Amino acid sequence: MLRRLLAIAGKEVRQLKRDRLTFGMIIGVPLLQILLFGYAIDLDVRNVNAAVADHANTSLSRQVVAAAEASQIVTVTRSAAGPEALEALLDAGEIDAGIYIPHDFERRLIDADRPAGQLLINGSDPTVEGIVRRLSSMPLPGQQQPSKLFEARTYYNPEGRSPVNIVPALIGVILHLTMVLFTAIAIVRERERGNLELLITTPVKSAELMLGKIIPYVLIGLIQVSLILWVSQALFQVPIRGNIIDLYLASVVFILAALALGLLVSTLAKTQFQATQLTIFTFLPSILLSGFMFPFEGMPRIAQWIGEIIPLTHFVRLSRGILVRGADLGELHTEVWPLLAFFGVFLVLATLRFNKRLD
Amino acid sequence: MNDAIAIDAKGLTKRFGSLTAVDDVKLQIPEAAIYGFLGPNGSGKSTTIRMLCGLLTPSAGEVEVLGFRVPGQAEEVKLHIGYMTQKFSLYEDLTVEENLRFLAAVYDLPRSDLKQRIDRALEQYWLTEQRKQFAGTMSGGQKQRLALAGATLHRPRLLILDEPTSAVDPQSRRDFWDILFELVEQGTTVLVSTHYMDEAERCHNLAILDRGRLVAEGRPRDLVRDIAAGVVEIETDSPKQARERLEATEGVHSVAQLGTRLHALTDKTIADPAELIRQALKDADIDSEVENVVANLEDVFVAATRLNDQEGSRADAA
Numbered sequence: 071m072l073r074r075l076l077a078i079a080g081k082e083v084r085q086l087k088r089d090r091l092t093f094g095m096i097i098g099v100p101l102l103q104i105l106l107f108g109y110a111i112d113l114d115v116r117n118v119n120a121a122v123a124d125h126a127n128t129s130l131s132r133q134v135v136a137a138a139e140a141s142q143i144v145t146v147t148r149s150a151a152g153p154e155a156l157e158a159l160l161d162a163g164e165i166d167a168g169i170y171i172p173h174d175f176e177r178r179l180i181d182a183d184r185p186a187g188q189l190l191i192n193g194s195d196p197t198v199e200g201i202v203r204r205l206s207s208m209p210l211p212g213q214q215q216p217s218k219l220f221e222a223r224t225y226y227n228p229e230g231r232s233p234v235n236i237v238p239a240l241i242g243v244i245l246h247l248t249m250v251l252f253t254a255i256a257i258v259r260e261r262e263r264g265n266l267e268l269l270i271t272t273p274v275k276s277a278e279l280m281l282g283k284i285i286p287y288v289l290i291g292l293i294q295v296s297l298i299l300w301v302s303q304a305l306f307q308v309p310i311r312g313n314i315i316d317l318y319l320a321s322v323v324f325i326l327a328a329l330a331l332g333l334l335v336s337t338l339a340k341t342q343f344q345a346t347q348l349t350i351f352t353f354l355p356s357i358l359l360s361g362f363m364f365p366f367e368g369m370p371r372i373a374q375w376i377g378e379i380i381p382l383t384h385f386v387r388l389s390r391g392i393l394v395r396g397a398d399l400g401e402l403h404t405e406v407w408p409l410l411a412f413f414g415v416f417l418v419l420a421t422l423r424f425n426k427r428l429d
Numbered sequence: 430m431n432d433a434i435a436i437d438a439k440g441l442t443k444r445f446g447s448l449t450a451v452d453d454v455k456l457q458i459p460e461a462a463i464y465g466f467l468g469p470n471g472s473g474k475s476t477t478i479r480m481l482c483g484l485l486t487p488s489a490g491e492v493e494v495l496g497f498r499v500p501g502q503a504e505e506v507k508l509h510i511g512y513m514t515q516k517f518s519l520y521e522d523l524t525v526e527e528n529l530r531f532l533a534a535v536y537d538l539p540r541s542d543l544k545q546r547i548d549r550a551l552e553q554y555w556l557t558e559q560r561k562q563f564a565g566t567m568s569g570g571q572k573q574r575l576a577l578a579g580a581t582l583h584r585p586r587l588l589i590l591d592e593p594t595s596a597v598d599p600q601s602r603r604d605f606w607d608i609l610f611e612l613v614e615q616g617t618t619v620l621v622s623t624h625y626m627d628e629a630e631r632c633h634n635l636a637i638l639d640r641g642r643l644v645a646e647g648r649p650r651d652l653v654r655d656i657a658a659g660v661v662e663i664e665t666d667s668p669k670q671a672r673e674r675l676e677a678t679e680g681v682h683s684v685a686q687l688g689t690r691l692h693a694l695t696d697k698t699i700a701d702p703a704e705l706i707r708q709a710l711k712d713a714d715i716d717s718e719v720e721n722v723v724a725n726l727e728d729v730f731v732a733a734t735r736l737n738d739q740e741g742s743r744a745d746a747a
Contacts, residue, residue, distance in 0.1 A: 263518075263521070264514060264516045264517070264518040265518050265519070265520060266518075267484075267514050267516075267518050268512065268514055268518035268519065268579075269535075270484060271482055271484065271507060271510065271512035272507060272532070272535045272536065273504065273507045273508050273535065273536060273537070274535055275504075
C-alpha cells in the first residue's frame with residue numbers, strides 16, 4: 071500500500087516538474103511575497119508630498135518648514151499662495167499635506183492657547199494622516215518639548231473611517247482579480263476543450279478573437295462596479311463626492327488594462343489551473359504595491375517605480391480622487407494615460423503571442 | 430472526377446526539434462474526389478493535414494491549396510476550406526442551432542438566407558430534432574454529424590477530415606460516408622485521414638504514410654494489384670507452429686493470423702510464394718493447405734510499411 075502511495079506521489083511530483091510554469095509558481099509566489107512584504111514594504115511613511123503657504127516669511131517660519139522637512143515626514147514640492155491654493159492642490163491629488171503659516175505666526179506662537187499655523191492633511195489614507203498629524207506638535211527649532219505649532223485639519227475623511235479609504239481601492243482590487251481571471255480562463259478553456267483548433271481554421275482574425283473576448287467582460291466589470299458602489303453606500307456610507315460618470319469612465323479604462331493583462335496570461339498558460347495561478351501571481355504585486363494596502367509614500371523608490379507600472383496603482387488614485395476628494399477626471403488625467411498605455415502595450419503583446427497557428 | 434488539382438505539395442517537411450514528423454512528402458490531390466491518408470498513429474497524417482491548411486508552418490517544401498500559396502495566403506485559403514477536427518471542437522455548452530449560427534457569423538455568411546441554410550443543414554444531417562439540444566449531451570454519431578454540418582455550412586471547396594469516425598458506431602460511419610460521396614458529387618474535394626481499412630477502401634485515392642514518409646500512393650484497386658509482395662493464405666490445424674516456422678523462413682516478411690487461417694506476405698522476388706511456404710511447412714512436418722491469393726488493402730499497408738522499415742534499416746547500416 072505504501073508502495074502504491076509513493077508511486078502516486080512520485081508520479082505527481084514528476085508531472086509537476088514537467089509543468090514548468092506551475093513549478094515556477096511554487097517557487098515564485100512565496101519568493102515574491104517575502105520580497106514584497108519584507109523588503110519593499112516599509113510601513114514608515116516618509117516624504118509625503120507637501121506644499122507650503124508661508125505668509126510670515128521670517129527666518130523662524132523658514133526654520134519651522136526646514137525642521138518639518140528634516141523630520142522626513144514631508145517633502146516640500148510646491149509653494150502655494152494661501153490656504154485656498156493648498157486646498158486646490160489637495161483636491162487635485164498633487165499633495166497630501168499643506169502647511170499654512172499666517173503672517174502673524176510669531177505673535178501667535180507666544181500665545182500658548184492657540185495653534186500658530188495650520189496643517190492641512192489628506193485623510194483619505196488613515197496611515198498617511200496619522201503620520202503627518204505628528205507634525206502638528208513638532209518641537210520648535212532649538213527646543214525639546216512639544217509645541218502647539220499647528221492646528222491639524224483633516225480633509226475628505228475627518229472621522230478616519232477605514233471604509234472610506236478601502237472601498238474606492240477595493241473596486242480596483244476586485245476588478246483586477248475578476249477581469250484578469252475571467253479573460254485568461256475564457257481563452258485557455260477554449261484551447262483545453264479543443265474549440266481553438268477549430269477556430270483557427272476559420273477566417274477569424276487574432277484581433278477579432280481577442281476583442282470579442284474582451285467586450286463582454288467590460289460590461290461585467292461595470293456591473294461589478296455598480297454592485298460595489300451600491301453595497302458600500304448602503305452599508306458603509308462611503309461618499310461619492312465626485313461625478314459618478316467620471317468613476318465609470320475611469321473603471322472602463324482600468325478594466326481594459328486588466329483584460330489586456332488577462333489576455334496575455336491566457337497566451338502563456340496552457341491549462342485553466344495555470345491561468346488561475348498566473349493571475350494570482352499578477353495579483354499579489356498589484357495589491358501590495360498599488361497603495362491599496364500600504365501607503366505609496368511608505369515604499370522605497372524601486373517599489374514605487376514598479377508600482378507606477380501597475381494599473382491598480384493608477385486606478386486607486388483615480389477612484390480615491392473621484393469618490394473621496396471629489397476630483398474630476400480632467401484633474402486626474404495623469405493617471406489615465408498610463409492605464410491606456412498599459413492596455414495598448416499588453417493587447418499588442420497578447421495578439422502577437424497568440425499565433426493563429428499551432429506551432 | 431476531373432483532372433484539376435486541389436492540393437499540390439512538393440518536398441513537404443516538418444521537423445519538431447530532432448524529430449522529423451513529415452519527411453519530403455510530394456502530393457497531388459485531384460479535385461472533386463476523396464483522398465485518404467492511411468497510416469498508423471504518429472505516421473505524420475495530422476501534421477501533414479495541419480500544414481496543408483496553414484495551421485503549421487512547414488520546415489521545408491512548397492504547398493499550393495486551391496491555387497493559394499500556404500502558409501503565405503493561409504487566411505484566404507481558410508475561406509474555402511472546412512475542417513473537422515479529430516476531437517469534437519464545437520461548443521458543448523451551446524445548442525446545435527447556436528453552434529451553427531456562431532459558425533455562420535464567423536464565416537460572414539449572408540444573413541438573408543441564413544435561416545434556410547441552417548434548416549437545410551439540420552435536415553441534411555438529420556439534426557432537426559436536436560436543434561435545441563446542447564451539443565455536449567448528444568451521442569458520438571450526432572456530434573460528428575453536427576461537426577460535419579458546421580464544417581460544410583459555408584460550402585467549402587475543400588473539406589478536411591482528421592480521423593472523423595473514431596468515435597462512432599459502424600452504422601453512423603456508413604451514413605457519414607454516404608454524405609461524403611454526396612458532397613463529392615457536388616464538386617467538393619475531400620481529404621480524410623484514417624486508420625480503418627474499410628474507410629481507406631472507399632477513397633478514390635489513397636496515400637500511405639509511415640513515420641513521416643509517403644510509402645505508397647494510388648487508387649486502392651491499383652495499390653492492391655501492384656502490391657510489391659506475394660500474398661499467400663494458409664489453412665492449418667497447428668497455426669501457432671506454422672506461424673513460428675514461417676516467421677523464421679527466408680523470404681517471408683510477415684505472417685498474420687485470421688482465425689484458423691494464416692496470411693503471409695513474401696518477398697516480391699519470389700516467383701511462386703505458395704510453393705516456398707508449402708515447402709517450408711512440409712520440412713517442419715506441418716499439415717497445411719496453401720494457395721496464392723489476391724491482396725487486400727491491409728496487405729498493401731503492411732507491405733508498404735515493412736518495406737519502408739527494411740529500406741530504413743538498410744540506410745542506417747550504410
